[in-house]
Amino acid sequence: MTLRRDEIIVDSAHPYQKVDPEEYQKEITFTIKFSGAGKQTPENIIKTKHLQRKVLFSLVLNKIVENNTYPTEWKTVKKDFTDKIQVPVPVVKGYHSNLSQIETENITNSKSEIKVSYIRNNKIIPIDEDGKLIPTKEALYLATDPDDPTKLCTKQIIPQIPGYKSNYKIITLSNSNKDIKVIYKKIAADSKESQSDVYTASSTNDQIAIVNFIDLDHEGKQITSSGPLIGKPNENITDLYSTSIPIAGLEKAGYHVIFNNFDGNNKIQKFDGNDLTTQVFTVGLSKNSEQNMQLQQLKSSVNELIGQNSNNLSNPVVANLMNVLKS
Known part of the structure; x- marks a missing residue:
């Protein structure tokens, strides 16, 4: 498009003293509201967006004019890492959400609200070999996919119950809309399994490990995890998983690694031969630059x-x- 000399394009990079900057740049705020997860419900997030556009100013009429091209549509400007077009929804233990991320591209009005709701996950129902319910201190809710808060983990680690043992370590979900009954066998009173708090037998069964990434600024709330890592006794867990890729993504989101007890400083972790207990490793992160x-x-x-x-x-x-x- 060719412009006459009596018309100029004005924007943030090409301001003009007679054009109010609010005509071509503005900041808006919007709120992401969370509900449904009780005490675990994340706090509301208030975000600021920087928007810009181009306008056409007539030097003859001494005002902004419109045509088929100008003013252009408002577009998001990324000034720093906080100006994200997509805002991820936090994963909450025992719940799944209706959204996995907030798309902010089309939000152009200040004081807009986006609502995210959490729904309780279904449960694992522990029963004995006679089909009777085994009482537990708390409900055994299914785990949420650490990479997608709208879904449950396809593979679920079977929880341990004192005095009982299941033949399964992991189950694969075929229908996440129903509670799942899992049979546990009672451990005999004279069994070695019931007499020892720590199982150190050299088992040949599959072992399970998991690496959790936690937010130290929010009382250790889980950010994401590796999901179940499965292998045989004495096999290297670090051959199955590396924290480098998830840490790189988290660092782009503003996090800093405070400690990494899985593969930090080139550590090598092995399955310990205990097929009754999941090995848990932790990576602690913080956005607190002063702390870092x-x-x-x-x-x-x-x-x-x-x-x-x-x-x-x-x-x-x-x-x-x-x-x-x-x-």
Whole structure:
């Protein structure tokens, strides 16, 4: 399109003193409201969007004019990592949501509200071999898919019940709209399984491990997880899973790794031979840049002290400092 010299295009990159900036740039706020998960319901999220467009100003008429091209539609401007077109819905333990993410591209009015509701997951119903209900301290709700809050995990880890044992470690969901009955066998009073709190037998059964990613700024709320990792005793768990890809995504979302007890510092984890207990590893993350800076400063100080005592690595103090650095 060719413009006459008495008309100019005005936008954030090409302002003009006679055009109010609000004509071509603005900020709007909208609220994401969560409900349905009781005390676990996430707090409402208030987001700010930066919008821009182009307008046409007539130097002859001394005002903004319209044609088939101008003004252009309002578009989202990404000024930093918080300006996201898609806002992920948090995963809440024991619940699934009606939305997996909030699409913000078409939100152009201030004070808009998007409602996200959570629905209780169905349950695992533990029964004995006679079909009688086994009482538990709390309901055994099915696990939500850590990568999609609208779905349940396809493979569910069977929960442990004191005094009972199931023949299954994992079940595959065929219909997530129904409660699932799982048969447990009562462990005999004289059984070695009932006499030991820790099972250390060298089992050849499949083992289960899981890596949880938690938000240290929100009392350790789970952000995501690896899902069940399955293998044989003494096999390397770190051959099955790496935290590098999920951490890269979380870092783009503003998180910093505070600790990683799975594969941080090139650790190698193995299945421990206990097929009764799931091995749980944790990666702690924070968006608190000040906390992360303090941690880095601490590690820098520890490195400096170790360097000053490099000729005396047998010193207990130096050994302890090295352990701090590795943690």
